[in-house]
Amino acid sequence: MSTRTREDAKKAKQERKLQAQQKAAAKPPTPAPRPKQDAPEVQLSKALAYILRHGAQKEHLHIRSDGYVRVSDILARPKIQKITMPEDRAPHLADIEHVVSSNAKKRFELASGTDEGPCDGCGPVLWIRAVQGHSLEDVKDVSTDALTLDNVALHLPLRDESTGDHMAIHGTQAEAWDHIRASHELRRMGRNHIHMAQGLPGDSGVISGMRNSSTHLLYINVSAALRDGIPFAMASNGVVLSSGAGETGALPLTYVLRVTDRHGHTIWPA
Numbered sequence: 317m318s319t320r321t322r323e324d325a326k327k328a329k330q331e332r333k334l335q336a337q338q339k340a341a342a343k344p345p346t347p348a349p350r351p352k353q354d355a356p357e358v359q360l361s362k363a364l365a366y367i368l369r370h371g372a373q374k375e376h377l378h379i380r381s382d383g384y385v386r387v388s389d390i391l392a393r394p395k396i397q398k399i400t401m402p403e404d405r406a407p408h409l410a411d412i413e414h415v416v417s418s419n420a421k422k423r424f425e426l427a428s429g430t431d432e433g434p435c436d437g438c439g440p441v442l443w444i445r446a447v448q449g450h451s452l453e454d455v456k457d458v459s460t461d462a463l464t465l466d467n468v469a470l471h472l473p474l475r476d477e478s479t480g481d482h483m484a485i486h487g488t489q490a491e492a493w494d495h496i497r498a499s500h501e502l503r504r505m506g507r508n509h510i511h512m513a514q515g516l517p518g519d520s521g522v523i524s525g526m527r528n529s530s531t532h533l534l535y536i537n538v539s540a541a542l543r544d545g546i547p548f549a550m551a552s553n554g555v556v557l558s559s560g561a562g563e564t565g566a567l568p569l570t571y572v573l574r575v576t577d578r579h580g581h582t583i584w585p586a
Contacts, residue, residue, distance in 0.1 A: 368446035383445035421524035422553035448551040460549035481539035484512035484556040487530025501566040509557035
């Protein structure tokens with residue numbers, strides 16, 4: 317092949333490459349795929365959890381000290397109204413009732429009463445609350461069963477083999493555990509209580525108390541903490557709650573007996 321022929325072929329190749337680049341630049345970009353949207357029932361459950369635990373005041377809703385909010389007021393909020401149910405409509409009362417009754421972790425409670433509040437079926441006004449998980453400071457009177465040294469055995473069957481003390485389990489992630497170990501305390505992290513489970517996920521009677529994504533399980537010596545005057549209580553869905561010690565509301569690391577992964581392998585102490 318002559319020098320001129322090779323140069324012509326090289327030039328033609330460069331022109332084809334330039335044309336392809338120009339064509340690609342002129343083509344509109346492919347839109348990014350939309351994130352997968354939760355089912356309407358899941359959206360409603362998440363919205364209820366946010367409003368009743370954290371956002372009632374931001375949503376301009378009156379929330380009682382026992383955590384109850386009028387169902388009619390919640391249904392009227394734009395955050396709820398924008399959820400599209402399967403029949404192409406906004407949520408109704410029946411949808412909230414279904415979310416409450418079908419929630420596997422029993423996060424919500426419905427009660428009837430008057431405009432003043434729930435009163436064991438004394439009126440036609442429906443109220444709803446989250447049974448635990450609040451960060452709202454005004455919510456202080458949610459019904460719980462206080463744990464004592466006399467009744468802890470009835471609520472917490474998990475026992476430490478060496479001491480016989482009763483335990484609860486706090487689930488967390490590796491990064492959070494690093495912070496707990498460094499600070500020597502378990503904190504409420506913006507909520508009114510530290511949350512724990514009665515036992516391992518899947519154990520009899522254990523329906524809530526930790527996220528399914530938890531990788532580190534902290535075994536808390538509840539008996540020892542109770543002996544030292546640290547308050548513990550049980551929510552209606554079985555979640556173990558503690559407001560912690562003193563003004564800081566933290567639980568010292570000394571009450572953590574051990575830390576394991578989800579398979580029972582010891583992480584701490586090493």
